[in-house]
Amino acid sequence: YQNLLQLVSIAHLEGFYYKPRIDLDILRKYADGLIALTACMSGQIPRLLLANQFEAAQKQLSWFQDVFGPDRFYLELQYQQLAEQRNLNRNLAKLAAQNGIPLVATNDVHYLNREDAEAHDVLLCIQTGKTIEDTNRMRFSTSEFYLKTPAEMEEIFFDYPEALENTLKIAERCNVHLELGEFHMPQFQLPAGTQEKLTTEKYLEQLCRQAIVDKGLTWDEVREKRLLFELSIINQMGFPGYFLIVRDFVHFAKREQIMVGPGRGSAAGSLVAYLLGITNLDPIEHGLLFERFLNPERISMPDIDIDFCFERRGEVISYVRKRFGEDRVAQIITFGTMAARAAVRDVGRVLGISYGEVDRVAKLIPRELGISIADAIAHSPDLQELIQSNPKIAQLMKIAVKIEGFPRHASTHAAGVVISGEPLTKFLPLSRSNEDEIITQFTMEDIESLGLLKMDFLGLRTLTVLRDTQVLIEQNRGQKVSIDKISLNDFRTYEDLAQGHTLGIFQLESAGIRRLLMRLQPETIGDLTALVALYRPGPLGSGMDDDFIKARHGQKEISYLHPLLEPILKETYGVILYQEQVMKIVSSLGGFTLGQADLVRRAMGKKKPEVLAAMRQQFIQGAIAHGILEQIAVSIFDLLEYFAGYGYNKSHSAAYALIVYQTAYFKTN
Template identity: 60%
Template structure:
């Protein structure tokens, strides 16, 4: 039986299963078991416990196994010299590893398959044995493969988070605008959507948010829904490595003329610009050119896809003979078959690609047309992943959408839309459980917004809103809109709790206080807050990080945003999408340093580097650590060069170089301008004066064939957006920065436009023409430092 795959809203998957159970009967529907197997490290630890070996010794051996996906003990012995050394030298370690290797891969525990359910025409017990864990559903004792071999109907009901995001976004659109959007009836030719795709601004867009996919989008520039279908099929290791993507893009844009081996191929391959991309195309070519039945065409597709040479060889002669009977030249028919065989190995199921492309388009449409609502729904979907939340909040900032901190009077449980902004949800605050959130929202809905801090304390339920909850709400800024300083409220936690407990006792005893006879008691209750100054900004940000897992009202790196965007080739959020061993440049704040040593005793360090999108681990082995150890310290803003390395489910960086951002950005700015009379000079002067700093500026005038140094009032801060502004005005090729880390400004030799070199004096930096002697004067406030000869 073929299995049936259905992706459903993640939060409603249980409803789907309940429906199937009701429809076919509880005795005929079960979920499918899956077995967790013993991986290399787990096998070593389990055997160590069974042999009663000291935990520390076993843990040391287990940690020598590389933390890579699907690594085996055999591979670890080949790749990890220290593990092999222990194995050869210590008998107890050899016994431990040999025993673990024998058990590796064996089932360790049973759990429930993430998607699969089985449906039988008669009671399940007539077909499969069943299993019931104490706290789990009824499952089969047979795993998925065996269930399929028995010929039973298997369905995959997979909870897809993106469908939940779309559903939440549509709900938020209705709540915030009153518009009832039918996501299944949106236009498939929406210009803003295709403009967003062509710009590659697809962070948060289903299937299209990886850095590699964004690069292809910018090259491909999709114009039709069919282009998106093709893109989903193309972005896989096979097509990427085979050159199919480049052929597809060049043919689409007419850079390369699309050629067809036979006119009958054109209607089949026109939508994919001559590239055999889909499995259905292989079947259609076989049917229309060679007269294959649909069954024979499917047999050929499967044989080509699974590279079964004996079946392919037997069908080749049938294809060539059938094509010949349809008027196709024998040689051309052979070439077409060879082409099919080459591409079929990379072929993708078009119906699958089209379904995913529709979800991709829907999410892109929502982001392009309802950015606030879509990003709020997206943030809700990842609220338990601080790095993802950080990355998407940074994307909101790029889109010009402000993300506000939690607020006791406005926040819902999850992220919500507040005008043209997004409001943080209360459930995302650490130490504030769902019960406390529901209590706060219920009190607000019953009696209106909280007037002040005292009113909040009087109305809260102390069974769920305790000291930890109150302190967390204060630290994250949830009371800021009421006009208080967080330092005042932190000093008044005891007073607030005292009032809350008193009010709770009165409610439970059914008593009416004197205040209840005075009308609106909320106006009468008050707490005197101490007159204390606010916490320093750094402390406020630290409180937000503590309670929200990220910075929300600001970030220690905010002032360096433009510089980091210019210098870095990847962010922490993008690392996981990059191929292993990619060369990367990262920038961020060192939030932790763990100094350790190799087994030989050589010092090394493991850093936690945080940028605007998340955190990443950076490892500095002894050689680079010794070279850069003075830079490696907490709270330093740095630029790191290194290589990405897969580390289980995470990606770390092996650091080669590190320097402070400040020293990296110190240098000289060189601008190439046609002449001193250029009309652009006024705009250049305006931009330079807007970003004053300590980095010298040199102007290269092409027609005059000279280089002139700008006055100090026009020196710039290279950490700001000055470079981007000048590149927009003059062009990227006309703007160059010479960094202090690679070229010393005092010893710099700059070529003038005619190819001769001007000697820059070690103190003043003024150009001196060969054979001329003169004195230099500085005119403060003038655009140029004038050289008087």
């Protein structure tokens, strides 16, 4: 498997010319542990046999025998009802007998079922820019390139029983075990002179303690307890090096005056991340939870996403490559797929249906994110009528359904970067992007399954604007303004926001959010945090925004199902707005730890009834133990289930609310 990864990577990185290629010397170098088959009619030996170049075929066969030995090289038989294949198979069998090489029967599969041949033909036309009527185009001459059943293969190769038996022998010999679920963290190199004195755990704590002094923080028992708790979980889960790695490249960015965002996602809930300068929000001050970020009850890699100045993000990635090694850092591949409307338009063009007709059909598919063609047909009487009355449209939709969701192109993920402590080709194959950047061939999800360190380096244009603003202030006014030290209680800034003066303000330029902002009348950073969380389809569709705003302005009485809910929901006027509030309620009223409460929140969000049933019962029993009536406990859990799907990550809201405020502050002042 390791050799296969090397071959595939070399073919893409060094040998690519219209398609990935390797030469025979490279194949010889990485042949150990691999089984070689001679491929379809386009393979080297089959091509020579088809051209009656028997001596050259024998010479090539001897080379493969020498490289792969007697038990890892097979002559491959295929039959898709192509006339030339019969003679080719006879010649391959003859070569096998003459040289003592085993045969293997294989299936040249390009689509799953026989009836998919038409959709495959259309896909080829989409790929090559042709129409189905074009006589001068790539096409498969039979519909036999589908996955045949064992019975069909036995019927085809009845006179080569040993070739069929060898399919099983090869399958039994392929026993790759990927170590999924294990983490492969790069080692963080401690500064010179400290290795013998400090462990990574001690060094991490030392940096946090120093930051308390450097930031001039008022330290109290709450913060001390939180710091010790976070450090214990980080160390217990084996992630101190992770935090030191992130701190390293964030500090590089700041040294080079590359703007870094105040935080993104749940990482803003970590006091350690704040002390290390990774985030710029005090989670104690903002009421953010560490367990929402790193749950001791759920072993998974931390996920710290960082926003950088859009124009200089590449410099940070280049630094990480130099710091950890060019062969250990890569950006991540992503695959663009055929969405419903695109599939309909592409198939319509290939079938030669007029643009007007295809456009009419495509526009009957809602623009709703993720909607499938099947869903659109089920909910659209107009589409159903078109399909029933027009055979061309029926054929179009039948094929479009089959190719919908297929990968259309590969590109570089907008933010994903993988960092390894060893060469990446030990774990995954590499490729090259259209921009000539080295990228992985595995997607983000696969990389996470392999336990590799994946991070999002996002480029945020607003940070570039904020950088330019500070430069212009210094040039034009002679004032050096530090964005991290501006007052968060500037009356004029909130006044401008309340009046809807949001042109150029981060995330507040749309008419919808401007209306919500003016109804809200923000006065604090906490109000802006709520605004970011409220302006989403779920809360807006459920009426949460109305409940929140009416209660805020005293137009609606705030009530709680139980007094224990008040300290948790008071900041949001009785509305369950944040995921962290769900966690606090489950913990405070149900007796769960915050880590367990996060698992409940996740189960509610994913609507897993079998998991939730046990959690519901545990919550009710815990609530009763806290003196809450069973009926009230049931109602509270029902309420949590309802709002869990709408709740938003407060850590992310708070971080982005800070960017909202910063842009508004500079505009106003």
